Amino acid sequence: MLENLEKAILEIKEAFPGMKLLENEDMSRHASMKVGGPVRALASPSDVMSLSKICCILKEHELAPLMLGNCTNTVFPDEGLEDVFAVSTENLTKLFLLPDGAIYAEAGVSLAKLALFAQQNGLAGLEFASGIPGSVGGGLIMNAGAYGGEMKDSVESVVCYYLPEQRLYELDREQCAFEYRSSLFKKMGGCVLLSAVFRLEKGDSEAIAEKMRDYNSRRREKQPLDLPSCGSAFKRPEGYFAAALIEQAGLRGFGIGGAQISEKHCGFVVNRGGATQEDIHALLKHVRNTVYEKFQVELEPEMILLPPGMQLLDRGPAVPRHLINLNDPTL
Template sequence: MENLEKAIQEIKAALPGMTLLENEPLSAHCSFKIGGPARAIAVPSDVSSVSKICCILKEHELAPFMLGNGSNLLFPDEGLAELFIISTEKLQRLFLLPDGAIYAEAGVSLARLASFAQQNALAGLEFASGIPGTVGGGLRMNAGAYGGELKDAVESVVTYYLPAQSLWELNNEECAFGYRSSRFQKAGGFVLLSAVFRLEKGDEHEIAARMQELNTRRRDKQPLDLPSAGSAFKRPEGHYAAALIDEAGLKGLTVGGAQVSEKHAGFVVNIGGATSHDVYELLMQVRRTVYEKSGVELEPEIVILAPDYKLEDHGPAVKRNQMVFTVGAPEGGEAQER
């Protein structure tokens, strides 16, 4: 805590013109509309300011928490004594490279990226136009929908790698993408700054029509009128999480202000005043019941930030990769849990 306070003072001195929101409610920065105060949220104006902040934090043995659109996160009601770096305000550069690939900074929304691709008659990102995340958040979890995944379109990613305190450009293979996962998720220390997307030439009208079709399907099926963090659970092999939850009779199950959506059983929605504890409790009830009824262990897709909350205390499975608060890797590059 003392280190964090010192680092915040140094960051203020090093970047005097930068907006630094202090004790800012996290509920204002996530799609669930849940979460207490963050100690500080930095709004850097460019990637070199991000590197500077990371460098200062590293000197104090700290790591930043990167924040995109907050559309895959559940923050604790108690808040978090962390320094967040938000990408969505300024890290917005998006342009076509001379060889026809797209360069996008981490804070560019996936909707804007998909729309830019369509305007340039580039096909392959139609699936991403309705995902409410950013390039940074999307690449970290290899976001996908309707058969498409970001891994199929991304050529390379530039990150600030904390253990080495330097920039690192990774090619697609080095990102180790998997289903809703990547190297950035499994190991700490990667701050995603930008990416290059290589797409196929297509017909701009056909691309626009496909985007529209997918977004209509999304609107028809998903509870987009209520705060949520998207699909609550990953798709278990050979099953669909929503179907298992529905078959277990859990649609509409409510804990406080959190509810298994009546419209789509795969979503947990905030029907008003939900706390993070309501959501945790509901997720764990769903998990237990689905396991009892079908023998299938559901793994949360939402990044749950609750340092003391352990999945194994709440169900049969021991799968913790979504339940830990991953911080910057030390020298040597392994992720740390706390």
């Protein structure tokens, strides 16, 4: 256990006596995959200034926070993360119209709420996001998308706190370097997303609502929403569909432990009961290897598996990224 982390927890508790700070919190309660053990601490600051101050205190102790949105794309290790201070954006939920008609949203606003707010204000372009269960912060990190829309299409600017420099930056869309299910923030690490501005087209509220209803009914029809998952397990490989390749490889319903390729939608890995991160990791590897052997197409996971024993130390110019790499032969 990290001694400096214990000191940082004490200091943060003193600085924010009223803040929700859970210790040794079981992350399977928070993650949509319902997998994972406890993190040492999970704080939910109620404003962006408090979040920045928490980051400063952690940095004084040579630590960085593990930022979490709605945990709908994140799988925690079974044994937990005893050296990690996690920060949830669940209470960063300011959402309003700016005088020029753009939407301001803090990182913790759910994508469903953002899409609904846009619809209620007769603004079109975020309909695709209404059924994605993530937050604005997580959605921007991942450049989440569906039905031909992506976060990058409507975001105008993003405010982030850059941990190595302890500085706020406002980035425009180009600077965010969005790519398919990726962004500058995802590639670089060390960026805490605080808020974003969305610029949308005027549209007819009822037509926007109808589009959202249509997308959501398609989701209910095609996706295994009754079982815990992270949505699509793999990114779409260029020129193919991951779900079709997995199906053609004969893997529909294939399971390892509690993790299973969904019977309903081969692009989803579901927790059919009692899945561990190890099961999910083994299943992703098996699927990737099988698909590669059959079709010579490499599948890249979309869901994020946090490595066991992870520590987020901030001792240098960059905070390391934290992902399990399926190519790592030692895992």
